[in-house]
Amino acid sequence: MTPTRIWTPSRVVVTRSASELPHTAEILRRCVAAGVSDIDVLSGDRLTGLRGQSERETYAIAKKTLAVVVAPPSVLRPQPIPPSADWRIDLAKGCPAHCQYCYLAGSLSGPPVTRVFANLDEVLAGIGTHAGRGSITSGTAERGHEGTTFELSCYTDPLGIEHVTGSLAEAITRVGAGEYGDGVSVRFTTKFDDVADLVALDHRRRTRVRLSVNADDIAHRFEGGTARMPARIDALRRLAQAGYRVGLTIAPIMPIPGWREQYARLLADVADAVGDVDDLDLTAEIITHRFTASSKDVLLSWYPGTKLEMDEDLRTVKRTKFGGAKYVYPRETMSEMKSWFTRELDAVLPQAHLLYWT
DSSP states (O other): OOOOOOOOOSEEEEOHHHHTSHHHHHHHHHHHHTTOOEEEEOSSSSOOSOOOSSHHHHHHHHHTEEEEEOOOHHHHSOEEETTTEEEEOOSEEOOSOEETTOTTTTTSOSSOOEEEESOHHHHHHHHHHHTTOOSSSTTOTTTGGGOEEEESOSSSOTTTTHHHHOHHHHHHHHHHTTTTOTTEEEEEEESOOOOTTGGGSOOTTOEEEEEEEOOHHHHHHHEETSOOHHHHHHHHHHHHHTTOEEEEEEEEEOOOTTHHHHHHHHHHHHHHHHTTOTTOOEEEEEEEOOBOHHHHHHHHHHOTTOOOOOOGGGSEEEEOTTSOEEEEOOHHHHHHHHHHHHHHHHHHOTTEEEEEEO
């Protein structure tokens, strides 16, 4: 299997405040070891030099840049994140991948640069202050065994940047050692497969790693800069063998031509990979494709030639609790896909616990 090329930034910018923090030294050590030579410590805390002559050029510059910044107070306060976990903890914001349906489009301000937070101690402190609180897993009958859960991948793919940050390993190790109490766990989703360092960590089974998987045609066409599907499934197996709780984030599912056959093949491949793993703890989360008017505009500016279907006339409008509108598949399509996935998952991967469908 051909190893996935690991993303390495062409440029690293460090804000003045971030440059004074100890975790920044570790980040820069890793960047230098990865061959990054363009490292700029700014005189202030405002990021500069990230815009090009066009949106497409700005996108290209941002995607090659890693910014080391200080997480503001608003980021340090854990936020509820149903139905995934009790709380959200942000190690970074922004992602190096090139997914044409990017979940972050329209939700992050400014150029899509990857910002990693240097004040890691303060970021992770929220795990301790919110342990024992929450309504998704903490204290529930169905998922209470997970303890209070903290999602690390709402605004980034932490494994995709781990070799130049070290933030993910630090979080896993601290939680595993019980630094924030015994009744907490962290979880994240990734489309990358570089898990060699993770399998060596003393995680104490307090981390759940979910591999984001999809039909071959969708992954091949719309998920640029990520690991191929066989590599992700192999990473899932390696993590499970190392004792991690693992999971599948099947997302975003789309009713493309031949979707049943392609997703059936995907589930069969996963079943083959984990069938002989002892003490397997496997979950599944299934998310259908959706978009907003603003995210569509951003995505079309980033990927003007995309073949991703974003036709409002083919969708149903779903109102959010904040008054926004998402375009989702029609009720009949959603019902058909949900029924099929529920049956197929139960038949092919009966050991997988379906956490939610959305």
